[in-house]
Each structure stands twice: as C-alpha cells, then as structure tokens.
Amino acid sequence: xxxxxxxxxxxxxPGNSKIVTVKGREIGVFNxxxxxxxxxxxxxxxxASLCQGRLGGLALSDGPGDYRLVxxxxxxxxxxxxxxxxxxTGQSWCDPENTYVRQYAVSVEGGEELLKGPYVIDTFKVAVxxxxxxxxx
Amino acid sequence: MNINVRGQSIDxxxxxxxxVDCDIHPQMRAASDLFPFLSERWRTHMQTYSSFVRQxxxxxxxxxxxxxxxxxxxxxxxxxxxxxxDLQFMRExxxxxxxxxxxxLVPLRTGAGSQRNLDYGAAxxxxxxxxxxxxxxxxxxxxxxxxxxxxxxxxxxxxEIEQRAKDRRFVQVLLPPRTDEPLGRRRYWPIYEAxxxxxxxxxxxxGGVSGHPATGGSGAPSYYLEEHHSLVPAMQAVVxxxxxxxxxxxxxxxxxxxxxGSFAWSPALSWRLDKAWKHMKDEVPHLxxxxxxxxxxxxxxxxxxxxxxxxxxxxxxxxxxxxxDHLMFSTDYPHWDFDDPRYVFKAKLDEKRRSMIFRDxxxxxYGLV
Numbered sequence: 150x151x152x153x154x155x156x157x158x159x160x161x162x163p164g165n166s167k168i169v170t171v172k173g174r175e176i177g178v179f180n181x182x183x184x185x186x187x188x189x190x191x192x193x194x195x196x197a198s199l200c201q202g203r204l205g206g207l208a209l210s211d212g213p214g215d216y217r218l219v220x221x222x223x224x225x226x227x228x229x230x231x232x233x234x235x236x237x238t239g240q241s242w243c244d245p246e247n248t249y250v251r252q253y254a255v256s257v258e259g260g261e262e263l264l265k266g267p268y269v270i271d272t273f274k275v276a277v278x279x280x281x282x283x284x285x286x
Numbered sequence: 287m288n289i290n291v292r293g294q295s296i297d298x299x300x301x302x303x304x305x306v307d308c309d310i311h312p313q314m315r316a317a318s319d320l321f322p323f324l325s326e327r328w329r330t331h332m333q334t335y336s337s338f339v340r341q342x343x344x345x346x347x348x349x350x351x352x353x354x355x356x357x358x359x360x361x362x363x364x365x366x367x368x369x370x371x372d373l374q375f376m377r378e379x380x381x382x383x384x385x386x387x388x389x390x391l392v393p394l395r396t397g398a399g400s401q402r403n404l405d406y407g408a409a410x411x412x413x414x415x416x417x418x419x420x421x422x423x424x425x426x427x428x429x430x431x432x433x434x435x436x437x438x439x440x441x442x443x444x445x446e447i448e449q450r451a452k453d454r455r456f457v458q459v460l461l462p463p464r465t466d467e468p469l470g471r472r473r474y475w476p477i478y479e480a481x482x483x484x485x486x487x488x489x490x491x492x493g494g495v496s497g498h499p500a501t502g503g504s505g506a507p508s509y510y511l512e513e514h515h516s517l518v519p520a521m522q523a524v525v526x527x528x529x530x531x532x533x534x535x536x537x538x539x540x541x542x543x544x545x546x547g548s549f550a551w552s553p554a555l556s557w558r559l560d561k562a563w564k565h566m567k568d569e570v571p572h573l574x575x576x577x578x579x580x581x582x583x584x585x586x587x588x589x590x591x592x593x594x595x596x597x598x599x600x601x602x603x604x605x606x607x608x609x610x611d612h613l614m615f616s617t618d619y620p621h622w623d624f625d626d627p628r629y630v631f632k633a634k635l636d637e638k639r640r641s642m643i644f645r646d647x648x649x650x651x652y653g654l655v
Binding site: 164198231 | 352353356359360622623624625626628629630
C-alpha cells in the first residue's frame with residue numbers, strides 16, 4: 150500500500166470529479182460537498198468507464214404517488230446501462246448485496262507534510278501552501 | 287434532463303476477441319449527409335415537408351429516452367458529432383478494442399420504411415443504401431450493410447432489393463417489426479419472395495412506428511421502462527403472424543433474424559402456440575407442422591440486450607431450448623444498452639458454444655467469408 154498525490158484540492162470542486170491513473174489503474178476522485186471519495190473507473194456490471202457517468206440523487210418512494218429526491222449529487226450513474234452506485238460506499242443501488250465498485254481511501258494533506266514524505270508525487274509540483282488529495286493504493 | 291458526457295479516454299487494451307457484431311448503428315452527422323444521394327425533387331421535399339409517419343410529432347420517438355440520442359454517454363466523438371457518425375471514432379472505440387471481425391450495419395434514422403409518403407420513403411431507403419456504400423462499406427472492409435426498403439410499397443421494396451442484392455456486402459433485408467399490418471400478411475410476401483430469390487435473410491430490428499400505443503391497444507405507456515419492454519411483445523406478434531399466416535410454408539427457405547428483440551420469450555411463446563394449435567389446427571390447415579417447429583427453423587436472435595437472470599445458468603437453459611445455432615452476438619453500439627463481448631455472459635461458455643454465438647452462427651446466416 151502506498152500513498153499517491155493525485156490532485157490539488159482546487160482541481161476537484163464540490164460536485165465535480167477527476168479521473169486519475171494510479172499504478173496503471175484509472176480512478177475517479179469525487180468531491181461530495183467537501184468530502185473526497187475515490188472509486189475504480191470500471192463498472193462491475195459490464196466494464197464501462199463508470200466515473201464518466203453523471204452524478205445525481207436517489208429517487209425514493211413510499212408508494213405510488215409519493216416521490217422524493219434525496220442525497221442529491223451522491224449517486225453515480227454508469228454512462229452505459231445506468232446502474233447507480235453510492236459514491237460514499239461504492240455500493241450498487243440496484244444490487245447492493247452482490248455488487249459494489251472498488252473504493253480507495255482518500256485523505257487531504259498539506260503540501261508541507263507531503264514534502265516530508267513518504268508519498269508518491271510523480272505528476273506535478275507540490276507547493277507548501279497548498280492542500281492535496283491523497284489516494285491509498 | 288438529458289446531459290451529454292464526452293469520453294475522456296478510450297480503452298485501447300489489446301484483446302484476443304474475434305466477434306461478428308450483428309447490430310451496429312451508423313448515423314448521419316446531419317440529415318444533409320443524404321443530400322448527395324437524393325434527387326433535387328426529394329432534397330426539396332426533405333427541406334420543405336420532411337417526415338410524416340403514423341404518429342403525431344413525426345421526428346420524435348415513441349417515448350423520451352434515458353440518454354441523449356439513445357447513446358452511451360461516452361460515444362460522442364471528439365468535436366461533438368452525433369454518436370455513430372464518425373467512422374474513425376467507431377474504429378477506435380468499438381471495432382478495434384472489441385475485436386470486431388465483421389460488423390453488420392443497421393441504419394435506423396429517417397424511418398424510411400415508416401414514411402406515409404411512399405415515394406419519399408423509397409427515395410430515403412435508396413439514398414441510405416447508397417450512403418452505406420459510400421460512407422461505410424467502401425471505407426471499412428469489416429462492415430456489412432442492410433438493405434433498407436419500404437414494406438408498405440412492396441413493388442418499390444422489391445426493386446430496391448434486386449438492385450442491392452448484387453453487392454454481397456449487403457447481407458440482409460431490413461424491416462421494422464411495426465408495420466401497417468402484421469408482417470405475416472400477404473401484402474408483404476413479395477418482399478419475402480425477393481429475399482429468398484436472392485438468398486438474403488430478413489433482419490428485423492425493434493422499432494418502427496405502429497401508430498398505436500406501444501402497449502398493444504390498451505393506451506399509452508407511462509414510463510420509458512414500460513415502452514422499452516413493449517419491443518418484446520411487438521416481436522412476439524411478428525413471429526406469431528408470420529408463422530400462422532403460413533409464410534414459411536410459402537417460403538420454406540426464408541430466414542429471419544430478430545435484432546434487439548431479446549430471446550428468452552421465444553420458448554414460452556412456442557409452448558403456448560403449440561398448445562392452442564392442437565385445439566384449433568382446423569382453423570389454419572395450411573400449417574403442416576407445429577408452430578414451434580417453424581419458430582425453431584426460421585428465426586434467429588441477436589443477443590443484446592441480453593437477459594440477466596439471477597442464476598446465469600438459467601439463461602443457458604433457455605438457449606438450449608431455442609437452439610445454440612440460432613443465437614448471434616450483437617452490441618447495439620453506440621446505444622446506451624450496449625453489450626460488451628467480455629462481460630455479456632455472466633457464466634463461462636465452453637469454446638464451441640462461444641465460437642457459435644460470437645462468430646460462426648452469424649457467418650453461416652449471413653454467408654460471411
């Protein structure tokens with residue numbers, strides 16, 4: 150397990166995502182209301198680039214005629230068949246028992262800490278005064 | 287709201303797949319792409335009046351789709367042309383990485399076969415056949431074409447079939463399952479006769495415009511999920527009509543490929559027809575065999591969008607009932623319900639069956655070499 154600097158926090162605004170490559174694998178880094186999550190960019194259903202999907206909410210209902218949209222921006226919808234995944238847990242909404250997308254631990258560190266190491270910083274310059282998104286893999 | 291997402295990168299991983307894809311949808315960048323293939327008279331008609339089909343709002347679909355242009359969100363070529371309109375992007379995103387040895391084009395746009403103005407429909411079918419040759423078949427040797435024609439004007443349809451059949455890159459005659467009357471009716475038989483005479487199967491891709499609610503007469507559907515499923519009973523109605531009208535007694539060598547209509551329903555339909563036929567066969571004395579035997583012998587099925595039962599072995603059981611020699615892999619590229627050849631089967635297929643489904647059956651039906 151190693152820790153990889155994948156972006157500065159400014160690059161991934163709330164409600165947005167960035168697809169990065171770590172150890173040869175594509176990972177989507179998401180900012181949900183200031184919290185960061187990382188998911189494998191491969192849909193477990195049929196292999197699509199899941200993280201190119203659209204973020205939306207969860208439509209819930211207690212019965213016909215009753216509808217509400219909750220958790221807006223926290224569900225990722227696959228660009229092919231529309232399977233939805235909970236960005237917070239990686240769990241599939243259509244098949245939560247059996248299907249989930251691989252999640253990676255994410256944290257935010259200051260540039261000062263990073264420069265002390267041990268982090269893999271191979272893609273860009275780290276500045277002391279900035280904060281960075283770290284993925285463990 | 288429908289929002290487009292452009293692909294950021296294309297997975298170019300090398301694979302050892304070699305597949306015949308029986309359902310690829312090419313598209314025009316704009317309707318004007320057809321202008322070079324239309325006479326001045328029909329160019330003017332297109333620009334002045336355009337389409338009229340058996341429904342209100344002629345240029346719309348029967349129900350709004352889940353994604354823009356019914357497409358995978360990563361299928362928009364760089365530059366923003368519509369999905370399926372850029373051959374180079376199709377090569378990079380689909381033909382190369384998915385190991386497509388042969389891809390059968392199924393052009394759907396303009397609804398040539400559903401036009402009320404029969405002469406305009408015939409002109410569109412003719413133009414789109416020319417367009418397939420010039421823009422796709424001449425440029426990419428892996429692709430094959432489908433002969434578009436006008437089922438409601440069989441004279442024009444037969445003329446078009448006879449002209450195109452000389453070019454063996456056209457591998458089937460394409461009909462929509464939703465027509466003015468059920469497709470077993472005798473008004474459509476000249477088309478079957480021409481197909482048989484030229485040793486071409488009929489390809490029937492879901493869609494067409496019935497002019498009636500997709501539910502089959504009980505009113506308009508409320509949801510896309512409901513309308514999407516109605517493609518299946520439409521296919522069942524076609525199979526039933528063709529069998530019971532005696533089409534396969536009249537044309538014993540006719541072969542029909544049902545494209546994108548799924549397949550798990552077929553054994554249940556056959557059981558049902560066989561049971562009722564035992565009671566009522568004096569009503570259809572022109573049938574010499576059980577309905578299921580005509581179904582088994584004359585219909586082929588493409589796999590996409592494949593059924594996904596909880597136990598994948600259940601699907602193999604259904605495939606046993608249908609016959610493994612009558613199922614052919616398809617992707618539906620670039621549409622949203624695309625099946626990927628690596629993921630389409632959730633349980634392991636032995637090599638022989640794999641080869642039948644992914645290549646051999648289509649090569650035999652379409653006479654591919």
